[in-house]
Amino acid sequence: MKRQLGLKYRLDPTPQQAARLRVLAGHARFVWNHALAECLAARERGERVPRYATMAGWVTTWKRQEATAFLTEAYTDNLQQKLRDLDTAWQRHFTPGLAADAPRFKKKGKSRDAIRFVNFPKYCRLDHRRVKLPAGLGWVRFRQSRPVEGRITSCTVGLDGGHWHISFQVEVELATPPRHPATAAVGLDMGVAHFAVDSHGTPHAGRNSFRQLEQRIATTQRRLTHKTRFSRNWKKQKARIARLHQKAANVRRDTFHKLSTTMCNNHAMVAIEDLRVRNMTTSAKGSLAAPGKRVKQKAGLNKAILDQGWFEFRRQLTYKQAWRGGLLVAVPPHHTSQTCPECGHVEAANRLSRASFCCQACGHADHADVVGARNILAKAHEQLSGQDLPVAPVK
Numbered sequence: 001m002k003r004q005l006g007l008k009y010r011l012d013p014t015p016q017q018a019a020r021l022r023v024l025a026g027h028a029r030f031v032w033n034h035a036l037a038e039c040l041a042a043r044e045r046g047e048r049v050p051r052y053a054t055m056a057g058w059v060t061t062w063k064r065q066e067a068t069a070f071l072t073e074a075y076t077d078n079l080q081q082k083l084r085d086l087d088t089a090w091q092r093h094f095t096p097g098l099a100a101d102a103p104r105f106k107k108k109g110k111s112r113d114a115i116r117f118v119n120f121p122k123y124c125r126l127d128h129r130r131v132k133l134p135a136g137l138g139w140v141r142f143r144q145s146r147p148v149e150g151r152i153t154s155c156t157v158g159l160d161g162g163h164w165h166i167s168f169q170v171e172v173e174l175a176t177p178p179r180h181p182a183t184a185a186v187g188l189d190m191g192v193a194h195f196a197v198d199s200h201g202t203p204h205a206g207r208n209s210f211r212q213l214e215q216r217i218a219t220t221q222r223r224l225t226h227k228t229r230f231s232r233n234w235k236k237q238k239a240r241i242a243r244l245h246q247k248a249a250n251v252r253r254d255t256f257h258k259l260s261t262t263m264c265n266n267h268a269m270v271a272i273e274d275l276r277v278r279n280m281t282t283s284a285k286g287s288l289a290a291p292g293k294r295v296k297q298k299a300g301l302n303k304a305i306l307d308q309g310w311f312e313f314r315r316q317l318t319y320k321q322a323w324r325g326g327l328l329v330a331v332p333p334h335h336t337s338q339t340c341p342e343c344g345h346v347e348a349a350n351r352l353s354r355a356s357f358c359c360q361a362c363g364h365a366d367h368a369d370v371v372g373a374r375n376i377l378a379k380a381h382e383q384l385s386g387q388d389l390p391v392a393p394v395k
């Protein structure tokens, strides 16, 4: 069994190297945007969206044309990787059930600038705290905060929060398939006041820290409107906003990692609801003919779901369980909030409010999120004992 992981480090390029990185990233962005425009034009004409092989041919043509001849200075591998990403983005968009948005144009300074170097063993080299990159970059220093272990297959250089970073994609060979050391199982329900509540009754990860940051971002954003566009102060304010966004993203990712690690370390099976975020966000609005009920309440909940990054959390649980030889089971979300975990009675009236549950048949009362988590765990056990029921796919 092979374990794949990404190791990210802060890069310390010289001013010349940083300038070259900006050029390379600019070229890659240009190719993404131009290829995307061609794809959209093809769609407009009622044709299929071209695949990677076709797109790669465009680049050759662009290099010969005078207006886009600057692409000859680009690093071909970077451009090809961007086109592969674009192709993947389209294919994901066309895959039913994935709920992936169509690819969008990348804006300078707004979208994440990143370039990928594939075939690392052939074109790159690692030497203590520096890495040799092709495309005229040479040896670039990076801050090795932890050892780079395993076989490096590729690396990505990107600009985050004003700093260049490098991520090495490494492959580690595991001698035997792992066996999870724990025997316990847990159900997780997405909470309202908390990110998640487990079936033992413990709430996890309040989102106050994130809310505070959110408010600070809003305030900073408002101040921006009082400044003259492109003035020095406007630019400073812009940078402040970018830093806050970066911080918010870090806080969130960190919270998810801590929780998913705890859950996966202590439980051989983790059960969650198989939520499709896209479905939940569109259903609140309803259609023009059949407007949704309680749009406002649902919209509030939806926002919470979206910005709590349930999918990111699920992704982490999936790979962390796979590493340990544990299981992640996703169960269909029907009736998990209305079923009594004690007697099995199902009734909408069991759910008194968003927060409280009281069984109309046996009188069992608990916090609604805990009830949800217990039901999710019960469903997962049911699913595992049934042969034909699918286990959460490892993506």
Ligand SMILES: [Zn+2]
Pocket: 340, 341, 342, 343, 344, 345, 359, 360, 361, 362, 363, 364
């Ligand atoms: Zn009951």
